Amino acid sequence: xxxxxxxxxxxxxxxxxxxxxxxxxxxxxxxxxxxxxxxxxxxxxxxxxxxxxxxxxxxxxxxxxxxxxxxxxxxxxxxxxxxxxxxxxxxxxxxxxxxxxxxxxxxxxxxxxxxxxxxxxxxxxxxxxxxxxxxxxxxxxxxxxxxxxxxxxxxxxx
Amino acid sequence: xxxxxxxxxxxxxxxxxxxxxxxxxxxxxxxxxxxxxxxxxxxxxxxxxxxxxxxxxxxxxxxxxxxxxxxxxxxxxxxxxxxxxxxxxxxxxxxxxxxxxxxxxxxxxxxxxxxxxxxxxxxxxxxxxxxxxxxxxxxxxxxxxxxxxxxxxxxxxxxxxxxxxxxxxxxxxxxxxxxxxxxxxxxxxxxxxxxxxxxxxxxxxxxxxxxxxxxxxxxxxxxxxxxxxxxxxxxxxxxxxxxxxxxxxxxxxxxxxxxxxxxxxxxxxxxxxxxxxxxxxxxxxxxxxxxxxxxxxxxxxxxxxxxxxxxxxxxxxxxxxxxxxxxxxxxxxxxxxxxxxxxxxxxxxxxxxxxxxxxxxxxxxxxxxxxxxxxxxxxxxxxxxxxxxxxxxxxxxxxxxxxxxxxxxxxxxxxxxxxxxxxxxxxxxxxxxxxxxxxxxxxxxxxxxxxxxxxxxxxxxxxxxxxxxxxxxxxxxxxxxxxxxxxxxxxxxxxxxxxxxxxxxxxxxxxxxxxxxxxxxxxxxxxxxxxxxxxxxxxxxxxxxxxxxxxxxxxxxxxxxxxxxxxxxxxxxxxxxxxxxxxxxxxxxxxxxxx
Numbered sequence: 001x002x003x004x005x006x007x008x009x010x011x012x013x014x015x016x017x018x019x020x021x022x023x024x025x026x027x028x029x030x031x032x033x034x035x036x037x038x039x040x041x042x043x044x045x046x047x048x049x050x051x052x053x054x055x056x057x058x059x060x061x062x063x064x065x066x067x068x069x070x071x072x073x074x075x076x077x078x079x080x081x082x083x084x085x086x087x088x089x090x091x092x093x094x095x096x097x098x099x100x101x102x103x104x105x106x107x108x109x110x111x112x113x114x115x116x117x118x119x120x121x122x123x124x125x126x127x128x129x130x131x132x133x134x135x136x137x138x139x140x141x142x143x144x145x146x147x148x149x150x151x152x153x154x155x156x157x158x
Numbered sequence: 159x160x161x162x163x164x165x166x167x168x169x170x171x172x173x174x175x176x177x178x179x180x181x182x183x184x185x186x187x188x189x190x191x192x193x194x195x196x197x198x199x200x201x202x203x204x205x206x207x208x209x210x211x212x213x214x215x216x217x218x219x220x221x222x223x224x225x226x227x228x229x230x231x232x233x234x235x236x237x238x239x240x241x242x243x244x245x246x247x248x249x250x251x252x253x254x255x256x257x258x259x260x261x262x263x264x265x266x267x268x269x270x271x272x273x274x275x276x277x278x279x280x281x282x283x284x285x286x287x288x289x290x291x292x293x294x295x296x297x298x299x300x301x302x303x304x305x306x307x308x309x310x311x312x313x314x315x316x317x318x319x320x321x322x323x324x325x326x327x328x329x330x331x332x333x334x335x336x337x338x339x340x341x342x343x344x345x346x347x348x349x350x351x352x353x354x355x356x357x358x359x360x361x362x363x364x365x366x367x368x369x370x371x372x373x374x375x376x377x378x379x380x381x382x383x384x385x386x387x388x389x390x391x392x393x394x395x396x397x398x399x400x401x402x403x404x405x406x407x408x409x410x411x412x413x414x415x416x417x418x419x420x421x422x423x424x425x426x427x428x429x430x431x432x433x434x435x436x437x438x439x440x441x442x443x444x445x446x447x448x449x450x451x452x453x454x455x456x457x458x459x460x461x462x463x464x465x466x467x468x469x470x471x472x473x474x475x476x477x478x479x480x481x482x483x484x485x486x487x488x489x490x491x492x493x494x495x496x497x498x499x500x501x502x503x504x505x506x507x508x509x510x511x512x513x514x515x516x517x518x519x520x521x522x523x524x525x526x527x528x529x530x531x532x533x534x535x536x537x538x539x540x541x542x543x544x545x546x547x548x549x550x551x552x553x554x555x556x557x558x559x560x561x562x563x564x565x566x567x568x569x570x571x572x573x574x575x576x577x578x579x580x581x582x583x584x585x586x587x588x589x590x591x592x593x594x595x596x597x598x599x600x601x602x603x604x605x606x607x608x609x610x611x612x613x614x615x616x617x618x619x620x621x622x623x624x625x626x627x628x629x630x631x632x633x634x635x636x637x638x639x640x641x642x643x644x645x646x647x648x649x650x651x652x653x654x655x656x657x658x659x660x661x662x663x664x665x666x667x668x669x670x671x672x673x674x675x676x677x678x679x680x681x682x683x684x685x686x687x688x689x690x691x692x693x694x695x696x697x698x699x700x701x702x703x704x705x706x707x708x709x710x711x712x713x714x715x716x717x718x719x720x721x722x723x724x725x726x727x728x729x730x731x732x733x734x735x736x737x738x739x740x741x742x743x744x745x746x747x748x749x750x751x752x753x
Contacts, residue, residue: 051383076225115223
């Protein structure tokens, strides 16, 4: 029995060890692929759920707009001039005669004021209520900070 | 043994790889095939759809924030033919709940769906939410029954409403019904996409109320879902109308129309200082919730709002303008004497008084108090045609007032040099015959007398509410036809003349100025014998006018005279108006001012 290439023989992996290495490598690849697929699936599912939620919220918003409009109008129907007059009559009220009315001076009372349904437009200077630092991105903040610094120190030019 | 397992390992690996490669190959093949483009196109039609979002139409409020025009939820009912499996139940349910014809519905929903045919069929429109609630509960009940049947493994087809769809939307609603409808107009919501406002505020401010529709692409694919851009609602309007004054004016006008037998009537209440219209009561009135009855309510050429859309010869109320012009030009003073002989020749034509009598020596107050045509024709001749018509022009007679309501009319008057103008016209025009104006023109012109000579733009828009902010509509001066002194002199003359004749227009506790008017009505062959237009214009309190009221009764039957039918209407309106406006009697107010 002759021994050929004894050095090569000395460093050769045992076959079971090689099979294990291949198996582990395959498992690692399979796990990596599964992980990537799992992340992709999770993100996709989340995106799909978010999309459906947006759709559902849009529908909900439209429904609420319609409900608010309907309720506002229904309140107006319940409190219409004719309905209020009828209710007042049913409660036993009647219109006052001029000689039954007593006028009293109330200091500071300026009379019935017109209804304000919404606030008047504010002057332009008051419109920006949020500081820029709350709305600008980090890069914008850095860039503008550098420009501000350069202006204070006389700029980059020599 | 080791070699066998090695072979099996590679065989299974090779087989799985081959299957994978095969799938991969077929995927590429399908993607590159000529049919792929067709599939892609079909697929893309299901990805998104275009949708036009119509903003909610803006609301209309009165000056105190009472809603005059709003929106309510309503539904469209239709079927998706692809899913209909029980047309009988759909037809029977809609016939029972909505009142649709069974056969019509059945014929519409029983046709088998073909891909060339539209899959959606509309069955009914503008259905109330209560009926939809009924349909919803019926559908739920049928679905429950079907679930129970399927759990018992019955193979019978259970009744169902599959394919029936109801889609919500908004429709215009007017909570006050006919109240102020001639001012508000109506929105023809049944025309859907082409709907717009007609008459009044709805027409004038249609663009503002409607807002801007936005076309958006809505993704059906949840991965491509984006937020739908927010579409702001149309602007809301706050009117100068006072709901309670409007209701009161309509109630009293209707009562007086009935008691006088008049054909129609108009009452306009305005704040002379700002030109704000507080009430505009007009007959006939339409419930804008049922705007399709328009032709029934307004037969023929009847104007939707007579206060702005019908010109008429106003008669003696016009004398206010003639006297204002003469006083302002310095032609006469309140004490200027005039001997009334009962007739005056103007352009060779005799002009007589309303009673054909001679009233003897008068001053200008007497002329106004007794409404003497002869005297006013003389005043006009003293003024001369050039100055007289110039003043009328400055008062805005013959021009649109520009009131912010749809459907305003105007009739230009003839001036010297025009075909059809004769010298006698100067005489007849001086007392409001042979010249036509709308009630809004008359009240706007005469409001200058009540407002220190300044004529304000008549308007109904007080403020616009847009994007959460309220923008007010400031009053505008449109002319200064007479001086403040003239206005005060004439106001006092007219207050005195009412007091001296113990007019039916006088209001206890309040000093008011005013003038009656009785006008003949021109017909095809001259003036009608037995029909008149009765008018009254008045304002008060004289020392600080807060209101001006114009009244017109068309062809009253109980009496032809404005002093008999129109003056009491004015009185009753003002008696209620001062209460609604919190205006104390003059003595109380002056006492308060002194404190």
